Amino acid sequence: MSKFRMSAFDIIGDIHGCSHTLEKLLERLDYIPDSVGIYRHPERSVIFLGDFIDRGPFQKEVLSIIRPMIEAGAARSVMGNHEYNAIAYATADQENGGYLRAHSAKNQKQHKAFLDAYSGDICAYTDVIEWFKTLPLWLDLDEVRIIHACWDKEKIRNIGSPVLTDELLHASCNKSRWQYEAVETILKGKEIPLPDGCVFYDKDGNPRHNIRVRWWDQSAGNYSTAFLGPESARTHIPDDEIAGDHLIEYSHDEPPVFLGHYWMEDTPVPLAPNIACTDYSVAKPGGRLVAYRWDGEQILHKDKFVCIDRIEKAEVSGI
Ligand SMILES: [Mn+2]
Structure with a gap:
């Protein structure tokens, strides 16, 4: 059995269908596939920030790397707004007809890479949507916090549990309910x-x-x-x-919080002494996939980001 060190997490930002760049980042962080192909590190584990899907050409390939890691305990993850949207897109709106997320031209276009990857395979599609529902809306591990876009204490308290129940899913898709703005804020930003x-x-x-x-x-x-x-x-x-x-108040003596979501550019630096974002736009040309190698420190440091340039040719053309 491997022995994980406490407080040894590699926190990886939005991947958006860029599986080649993900593999390269995991290798750079010394994660090695075991006998059944699950990337593992003898002492560390990964925390993903969600947004595995949409945009890039390797939707299923990304999921075939990260899902076994999570199921084997080599990684954890929160839900990104793209997984949340995928769930709402797939869920019928019993009250008003249609779906919780409308199948409009705009929404279809945003979701096209994912829908194309699963077209004709309804079993795999249903299975992956059900699996997305198991991703928590946030992780509060006492010494570190993880959320896709915004650690808004009041909204987190109001929601109560990080599990996206059916009730919360339906309420959060209804603009007249308080749950709408709460989930929008924590997953999509203030x-x-x-x-x-x-x-x-x-x-x-x-x-x-x-x-x-x-x-x-x-x-x-x-x-x-x-x-x-x-x-x-x-x-x-x-x-x-x-x-x-x-x-949104987030005091400097609260546990460090890690975010994805924001399509950052330039050289990664912490946003505040105890706040860092690891989304550096891997889904667009010139973007990077970024991890923060966290070892329990309260004050985050720019030297602990690990960046991999997007593997242009593979991620663009799908070879
Ligand atoms: Mn996002």
């Missing part, structure tokens, strides 16, 4: 409305009246500096002052 009349366009060309914000950043004093998104959009964000309503 948003605030722009001042009247302001709009910007996201990377898919959709108009947005809300901006996602740097909820941890006490120094951000206006919409433009609090804005979290593509740099090219920042010029469209007004520099009107915001009155601190973008902030």
